[in-house]
Amino acid sequence: MTQSNNFTALSACLMVFFLMSPIVIQSVSGNDKYESEIQTITKCLEDLTSSSVDIRKRAVLILGKYSHSAAKSAIIRSLRDDDASIRRSALVSMTETRPFPENSRNEVLTMIGDEDVHIRRIASSYIPDIMGFGRTFIRIRGQIRTHQFPPDLQLIIKKAFTDNDSIVRKNMITGYQHFKGIIDNSTILGLLHDSDRDVRILALNAISSSLNHAEFVNQTKFLENDSDKTLRLHYVKILARLNITLTINILKSMTDDDDFEISTEALIILFENNNFSYYPELKKRLSNHRISQISGTKIIRKLGFMKDGGEAELIALFSHKNIGFRELALQTYGDYFWKTANLNLLIDLLDDPLQQIRSRVTYVLLRNGKLDMRDLQRLSMSHYSDIREFVITYSKRLDNVGAMRLLIDLIIDDDNSIRIKALMEIINRRLDNWQELLAQTLMDDEDEIGGEMVRMIRVSNNKETIAFVRGILEISENKKLLDILNHHNRFQHPAVIHRR
Amino acid sequence: MKLNKADGNPDNNSVVHDITRLELNGSRDFSFYLKKSFLLIIFIASITVQSDCLAINPVNSHDAQRQLSIKKSGLPNVSIVQLIQGKSIHRNYPNALPTLLSAINDRTTVKINKDPVIISSFEDPIIFQHPFIFVNFGDRKDWTLSEMEKRNLRKYLERGGFIYIDAGINAEFLRKNRSHGQHHSFADWEASPVIKDAFKQVFPGKKFLPLKRTHALFKSFYSGLPDPGNLPDSVRDFVIEEKWPQGTYSAVAMSVKGRIAVLATPIISMGWGKNHLGNWSTTIRFRIRESTTGLSDYLGTAAYSGDRYESTREDGGRDVIYCQNDALPAWVNEPHNRWRVFRYYQSREISDFAHVFYTRLGTNIFMYALTH
Numbered sequence: 006m007t008q009s010n011n012f013t014a015l016s017a018c019l020m021v022f023f024l025m026s027p028i029v030i031q032s033v034s035g036n037d038k039y040e041s042e043i044q045t046i047t048k049c050l051e052d053l054t055s056s057s058v059d060i061r062k063r064a065v066l067i068l069g070k071y072s073h074s075a076a077k078s079a080i081i082r083s084l085r086d087d088d089a090s091i092r093r094s095a096l097v098s099m100t101e102t103r104p105f106p107e108n109s110r111n112e113v114l115t116m117i118g119d120e121d122v123h124i125r126r127i128a129s130s131y132i133p134d135i136m137g138f139g140r141t142f143i144r145i146r147g148q149i150r151t152h153q154f155p156p157d158l159q160l161i162i163k164k165a166f167t168d169n170d171s172i173v174r175k176n177m178i179t180g181y182q183h184f185k186g187i188i189d190n191s192t193i194l195g196l197l198h199d200s201d202r203d204v205r206i207l208a209l210n211a212i213s214s215s216l217n218h219a220e221f222v223n224q225t226k227f228l229e230n231d232s233d234k235t236l237r238l239h240y241v242k243i244l245a246r247l248n249i250t251l252t253i254n255i256l257k258s259m260t261d262d263d264d265f266e267i268s269t270e271a272l273i274i275l276f277e278n279n280n281f282s283y284y285p286e287l288k289k290r291l292s293n294h295r296i297s298q299i300s301g302t303k304i305i306r307k308l309g310f311m312k313d314g315g316e317a318e319l320i321a322l323f324s325h326k327n328i329g330f331r332e333l334a335l336q337t338y339g340d341y342f343w344k345t346a347n348l349n350l351l352i353d354l355l356d357d358p359l360q361q362i363r364s365r366v367t368y369v370l371l372r373n374g375k376l377d378m379r380d381l382q383r384l385s386m387s388h389y390s391d392i393r394e395f396v397i398t399y400s401k402r403l404d405n406v407g408a409m410r411l412l413i414d415l416i417i418d419d420d421n422s423i424r425i426k427a428l429m430e431i432i433n434r435r436l437d438n439w440q441e442l443l444a445q446t447l448m449d450d451e452d453e454i455g456g457e458m459v460r461m462i463r464v465s466n467n468k469e470t471i472a473f474v475r476g477i478l479e480i481s482e483n484k485k486l487l488d489i490l491n492h493h494n495r496f497q498h499p500a501v502i503h504r505r
Numbered sequence: 506m507k508l509n510k511a512d513g514n515p516d517n518n519s520v521v522h523d524i525t526r527l528e529l530n531g532s533r534d535f536s537f538y539l540k541k542s543f544l545l546i547i548f549i550a551s552i553t554v555q556s557d558c559l560a561i562n563p564v565n566s567h568d569a570q571r572q573l574s575i576k577k578s579g580l581p582n583v584s585i586v587q588l589i590q591g592k593s594i595h596r597n598y599p600n601a602l603p604t605l606l607s608a609i610n611d612r613t614t615v616k617i618n619k620d621p622v623i624i625s626s627f628e629d630p631i632i633f634q635h636p637f638i639f640v641n642f643g644d645r646k647d648w649t650l651s652e653m654e655k656r657n658l659r660k661y662l663e664r665g666g667f668i669y670i671d672a673g674i675n676a677e678f679l680r681k682n683r684s685h686g687q688h689h690s691f692a693d694w695e696a697s698p699v700i701k702d703a704f705k706q707v708f709p710g711k712k713f714l715p716l717k718r719t720h721a722l723f724k725s726f727y728s729g730l731p732d733p734g735n736l737p738d739s740v741r742d743f744v745i746e747e748k749w750p751q752g753t754y755s756a757v758a759m760s761v762k763g764r765i766a767v768l769a770t771p772i773i774s775m776g777w778g779k780n781h782l783g784n785w786s787t788t789i790r791f792r793i794r795e796s797t798t799g800l801s802d803y804l805g806t807a808a809y810s811g812d813r814y815e816s817t818r819e820d821g822g823r824d825v826i827y828c829q830n831d832a833l834p835a836w837v838n839e840p841h842n843r844w845r846v847f848r849y850y851q852s853r854e855i856s857d858f859a860h861v862f863y864t865r866l867g868t869n870i871f872m873y874a875l876t877h
Contacts, residue, residue, distance in 0.1 A: 042808040049803075059798040066795060066846045067803060070835040093737070100790075100851050101833070123737040123852075130852040172735065172854050235783065 046076050053079055058088050065091055069098025081109045089121040096127050105135045111158055117173070118161035125173045129165060132180030152183060159187050166192050171201040178207040190215055194224055202233045209236070213243050222251045229255050234264045241270045249278040260286075265295050273303050281311050284318065291322070291330060298329055305333045309341035316342045323354060328362070335365035343372040352380055355392050367395040374402055378410065385411055390420045397426050409436045416442065421454050429461055432470060443470075444477045452485060459489045583875065586632055587621035588640040590647070597643045597672075597687050600778030600786050605867045608777075612868065613726060615875060627654040632661055637874050641774055642672035643687050648703045658707045662766040667874035673700045673769025674757060678814040678828060690771035691792070691834070692748070692755040694817045700769055704759060713757040713769060715819065722765070723753045725873035727865040735854040743793040744858075754866055755819065764877055768870065776863025789859040794837065794845040801844040804836050811835070 040048075045067065052064035065083050068076040083095035096116060099105060105113065113135050116128035136152065154162065162184055166177045178196060181188065193215065196208035209228065213221055228240045241259055244252045252274075259271035260283070269290055276283045287304050290296050305322065308315045319342065322334035335354075338346070346369050354366045370376060376384075376399065385396045393415060400408040408430070415427035428446060432439050447455050459478075462470050471490070478487045585606060589596045606619045621639065622631060628651060632638060638661075650658070662668070672686045675697040679685040686697075696704075696713040704711070716722065729752045733741045759767040778786040804827075811828030818824055818840070825838040834847045 038806060040806050040808050042810070045803070045807045063797045063799055063803065066797060066800070066848070067807060069848075070809075070829050070846070072830075094848075097848055097850055101849055126854060127737075127850070127852045172852075176853055239782070 042071060042073060046071055046073055050075065050079055053083065058091065061086065061088070061091050062094055065094045065098055069094075069101045077106055077109075081106065081112050084112050084116060089119075089124065092116070092119065093121065093124050093127070096124060096131075100131070100134070105131070110135050111155065114154070114158055115161060117165045117177075122170050122173070125165070125168065125170065126176070129173050129176035129180070132176060132183060136180065136183040152186065154187065162187060163192070166196070171199075171204055174199065174201070174204050175207055178204065178211050181211045185215075197225065197228065202236055205231070205233070206236050206239050209239060209243065218247045218251055222247065222255065226255050229259050229262075234267065237262065237264065238267050238270065241267055241274070245270070245274045245277075249274075253278075265290075265293070266297075269296060269300055273300055277303060277307055279310075281313075284308075284311070284314075288318070291325070291327075301327065301330050302333055305330060305337055308334075309337045316345070320347065320350065323350070328359060332361055332365055335362065335369065339365065339369035339372055343369055346370075346373045348373070348375060348380070352376075352384070355384065355387065355389075360389075360391060363389060363391060367392070367398075370395075371399060378407060381411055382414075385414055390423055393418060393420070393423050394426060397423070397430055400430060405434065405436055408434065412436070416446075421457075425454060425457055425461065428458065429465075432462070433465070433467075440473060443474070447474065447477050447483070447486065448481050452483075455483070455486050456489055459486050463490055463492070582616050583637075584618040584635050585621045585871075586624055586635045586638045588624050588627070588638060588645060590625055590645040593623050597641045598774045598778050598786075600780065601774035602639055602777070604779045605774070605777040605864060605871070608864055609868050609871055613872060615872070617871075626651070627657050627661075630657070632657065632666065633664075636665065636667060637871065638666065638668045640668065640670050640673075641687075641772075642670055642675065642697065642700070642769075643683055648699045650703055650706055655707050662707070662761045666766065668767045669870055669874065670700060670767065670769040671774045672772040673697055674755060674771045676771075676814070676816045676826075678812065678816075678826060678834065687772055687775065689792075690773060690775070691816070692771065692819075694755055694757065694819050694821075696757045696769045704767060708759065708761065711759050711761070713759050713767070716756040716758050716765075716768075718750060718753040718819075720753075721877075722756075722768075722873040723751065723866075723869060725869045725876065727752065727869055731858055731861040731865065733858065736858060737850065737852075737855075739795060739848075740791055740793055740850050740855060743795075744791070748791075748793065749862060752862070752865065752869075765873075768874075770870075773863045773866055776860045777867055785856065785860045787856075787860075788851070789856045789863075790849050790851040791855050791859065792834070793848050793850060795848045796843075796845045800846065801842060804838070804844040804846070807836075809835060 049064040049068045052060045053068075055061055055064075061083070065080065068079050071077075080095050080098050084092055084099075086092050086095065096113070099109065099113065113128055113131055116124050119125050119128065162177075165173055166188060168174050168177070174196065177184075178193070181193065190212065193208050193212045196204055197212070199205050199208065205228075209225065212225070216224065222244075225240070228236065231237050231240070237259070241256070244256060249256075256271045256275050260268050260275070262268040262271065269287075272283050272287055272290070276287055284304075291301055291304060305319070308319050308322075311318065316338070319334045319338045322330055323338075325331050325334065348370070351366050351370055355363055357363055357366070381396055381399060384392050387393055387396075396411055397415060400411045403411070412427045412431050416424055416431070418424045418427065428442060430436075432443055443458070446458060459474060462474055475487070475490060478490065585602070587596075587602055602621050603619050606617050606621070609615060610617050610619060622635060624631060624638075627638075658668075673696055674693050675686040676689070676691040676693040679689050679691060680697070694715040701713060704713070730745065730749060733744060736744065754770055754773070756768060756770045758765045758769070761767075775787050776785075776789055780786050809827040809829060811830050811833070814826045814828070815823050816826060822840040824840075826834045827836050827838075829835040836844060836846045838844055
């Protein structure tokens, strides 16, 4: 199409408009070398009337750089240029000065039917931008309606869903929500048979939100045999969200899938829906290096709900080669079977070289609360400081006599932090001889421990204890510790307690 | 020198970051890790030769991908360290590194832990247990290095460590706003001044130098570009000839003891991440340079509303870039008074191509670092 006449008249009008406009934008640089924005745009508008493709293209390239409404309008008009390279150039220019002008929506959508495949691809990829993210409908007099399109544009949109280019088809399905009013489900269902895997996946996503569960299962069950693994995996994950009574047969069939990930996913969904007979197979898979941490997590957590044998299966996992699974098994055991926990087994696990395993075990033991004094005394001699610390924590559950029996040994622990924590526990509970023990620590022990003790006592804000400590320090004239007690160094970072 | 917090004491309560470390159970000196890394490197090197043959245009074929998947057994034995200053939840492109590591795991014979070990500064001694540190320039707000960091970095890099700083090249027009460097991968051939200053304190005599297009890093696993057949012709030609010729990229490197120890590029991790459905998390537009007859007659005097910047070209020449408004380069005056317009192409095939390219480039960087 030739636009010479229209453009000549238009550019003349624009010149008049510019000259009369009070807001005349001058060159930013203030340098006479550069034109004003209006001068540059006017030159380009005149060029758009040229019969030369090169000159029109130059004009479109430059106009795309300006957000002035005259430049934008000219770009929109250039979408109808006879030459495909100009149309493509204009289309690309549309994105440079966002947002898209409201009046350009239909113009851009029309490009989805262009003869040039690259134009169709670019135009269809703009759908989310020109339609607006999430703006799938409009309200008219309180009624919700989908976007309205002129009949000729509706035809272009419908045709684009079956475009011979797979990229255009993908773009169209991605923007399907905007066209629900004119595209029926049968079009999307047809795309489930598309030759392109990604188109099929996108169609599957689109249709899963359009049909009710029963209809969805009915219309898509053939996908369990799709040739593409990614699609089948995607399909089984969608099935996981649906009612199991509708999907159970498909899932059972998919447990035989050649692909490890897909069959495992199907097994897990069945297992999660209380089909515990699938556990022996899943148990084997937990030892397979291909199983993901997420899948393993789902299986192990579900064992907590398995009344018959779940506890034994979790215990079996305590020695699993996958450390993450061991941790998870212990956590699940602690969450669901803490009341009946096997204490001897757990105590043995406290010798595990991994701290996070020991930590999980102590969680179960604390929750269970049935350790006897002999076990606790043995644990207070553990070569792991976190276990000795656990004993201090556990002593809170004991009466004063029992607690003192444990803590008295720990106040001479090799680890300064354990000594301090044990002593603080004695002080806080006012156990026998707490004053004597505290005085001895402050007077005899190294300043590092004394300093940390004083800090903790100050933080505890117990007036009686603070008064007692102040008395001791004044007698011993320990100015350094007194300073700490008197907040003189409150903003200093507490000294690091080194372990011996 | 003891580099492990454990100090050989079973009382070690420090947080154990990963499986590799768990297996150590006690102190190891750096030579232990070097030996371990050396054995690993020999192993990887032996398979990389084969991988080059396998990697010929495998990108667009799902069948090819399936054939290429390599069966491996056992636990991952290489972990990557990622530096994030502040809360890790605020890091840029959170899916990026795990997705790339996953792709490396799937496509190469390296058994790599998909979850990076997070550190908040180079003071963390755990860096000495891992051969590779990844940093997105934007994930560290303040690049002033502490004395301990300088010491650690010097030791780390002298003893074989590798640091990759993504977005460590930041063209001048991107420096006003921190987020710009995260979204624009503008080809420049100079490290960001902040990075240069930081590493000047670590190695005063060393400089970042541009990496030649012929460098082995660009061919360490994948060679060449993904299939550009789907791209519009103007985009395709620019990409093949100028943007990423033979699958290369603008990069600068600092060498230590004759090998690349620190590498910086414009942002590429924006192209790595996938969401839980396996779709790319970002949409990437291409900035290409286009010309047409008589462009210089107009652009030499055309109005521009933004700033005017200079950037270094690969050959050391200078481009003068004119912007409209915020950091959006509009046109460029290249050496010999050649004028071209920047064009921003957005389309699915372009974005997909960019993602595949960036993933291949990321793989090449990691594979190069692990084998050299």
